[in-house]
Amino acid sequence: MIAFVFPGQGSQKVGMGVxxxxxxxxxxxVFEEVNDALGQDLFAVMRExxxxxxxxxxxxQPAIMAHSLAIARILEHDFGLSLAAKGEAVAGHSLGEYSALAAVGAFSLADTARLLKLRGRAMQAAVPVGVGGMCALLxxxxxxxxxxxxxxxxxxxxxxxxxxxxxxxVxxxxxxxIARxxxxxxxFGCKRAVPLPVSAPFHCSLMQPAADAMAEALTRTPPRPMALPVYSNFTATLTSDPAAELELLVKQVTGRVRWRESMEAMGAAGITHFVELGGKVVGPMIRKIVSESEQTSLVTMAELEGFAKEL
Structure with missing residues (x-):
């Protein structure tokens, strides 16, 4: 059984999608539609x-989503592979949950781009630069x-x-x-703690102003029915109800990303093959969580062609 998974912030790099x-x-x-939706040449920033x-x-945030959705569209249009036909479920890490939802029809591509642009701005504006921080505990x-x-x-x-x-x-x-x-x-038994080079303290209660902004935006642009169910970051459980997903996306802004638990739940549900669209970030995490599973990362055309041939 296959699940499609989508990376979050940190997977961006100059040259992506070229x-x-x-x-x-x-x-x-895909890149043209995102540019039009945002009224900016985002793909030029991705490219150069x-x-x-x-x-x-x-x-x-919108760049990572556009990259993932371009790969989903290539699978569908160039190789005749529909995510809904081949997969059992989807999941995404933080902003990747929006990519996952767009890939299964809960949001249009243009709406997803606009929502993520707003989400990025709101998260940045919620806490003045320098006031917050994050660290990874290894x-x-x-x-x-x-x-x-x-x-x-x-x-x-x-x-x-x-x-x-x-x-x-994290x-x-x-x-x-965070410094303490x-x-x-x-x-406390951690091997190492590494301060992260982030501009805001994501996924904590300081993000409440951003959660409020997303609640308002999602009420105007609510999720639609999904072709596949999604594992929510906030609950680490499966949902296919658009109204429930709207509430979960709001809670996700301040809530913990329960990625380990989500992947454990997917493994317990019988998912044996995780396919990451647009990065090589969440696959290595999944390998540590669901040991008896296969991970495939799709970034290049050669990887897409190889995956299509395997299926």
């Missing part, structure tokens, strides 16, 4: 940079990470933002609390 656009009219159409412009949250499980977060908070916000795999958990919150967490990490 080969796909050169080889496929379907991919070019500069890197600091691409890594801006408001550009990175060699730490959820229990150790939660204990460390509680100890480091000292009246500030310090929360688990991402439970990525059995040995990697904390988010006020900059001072880095200093205390080894005392």
């Amino acid at each position: 080969e796909l656009a050169a080889a496929s009219a379907a991919a070019r159409a 940079g500069p890197e600091d412009a691409l890594t801006l949250t408001e550009n990175a 060699g730490a499980d959820l229990e150790k990470a939660q204990a460390l977060a509680e100890a480091a908070a000292q009246g500030e916000v310090c929360e688990v933002a991402n439970d990525n795999d059995p040995g990697q958990v 904390l988010s919150g006020h900059a001072g609390a 967490a880095v200093d205390l990490a080894k005392e």
Whole structure:
């Protein structure tokens, strides 16, 4: 059984999508539609940079989605492979949940691009630069990470933002609390704590203004019926109800990304092959979570051709 999974922020890089656009009219159409929806030449930023412009949250989020959706369109239009026909479910890491939903018809491509542009801006605006921070805990499980977060908070916000795999958990919150967490990490049994070069403290309670903005936007552009069910970041469970998914997308902004639990649930449901569209980020995490599974990453035309032949 196959599931299609979609990467989140951090998977962007200058040059993304260039080969796909050169080889496929379907991919070019995706990038053009996203440009039109946003009223900016986002694909030029993806193609040429500069890197600091691409890594801006408001550009990175729609760019990563466009890259993933270009690959989904190539599979469908160039190779005759429908995600709905070949897959059992979809999931995406943070913003990747929007890519997953777009791929199964819950949002149009244009609406997804606009929602992610707004999401990026709202997340950036929620906390002034320098006030918040994030760190990755390596060699730490959820229990150790939660204990460390509680100890480091000292009246500030310090929360688990991402439970990525059995040995990697990310904390988010006020900059001072995150600095304390880095200093205390080894005392709590973590191998290492690495401050992350992010512009805002994602997936913690400081993001409430962004959650409010997304609630308003999603009420105007609600999800539609899905061709495949999605595993929610917020609950790590399966949903196919558009109204429920709207609420989960709002809660996702401030809530923990329960990626490890989501992948465990997918493995328990019988998923044996995870196909990552547009990155090589979540596949290695899944390998650590669902050991008896196959991971395929689709980024290049050669990888797409190989996958199509296998199926």
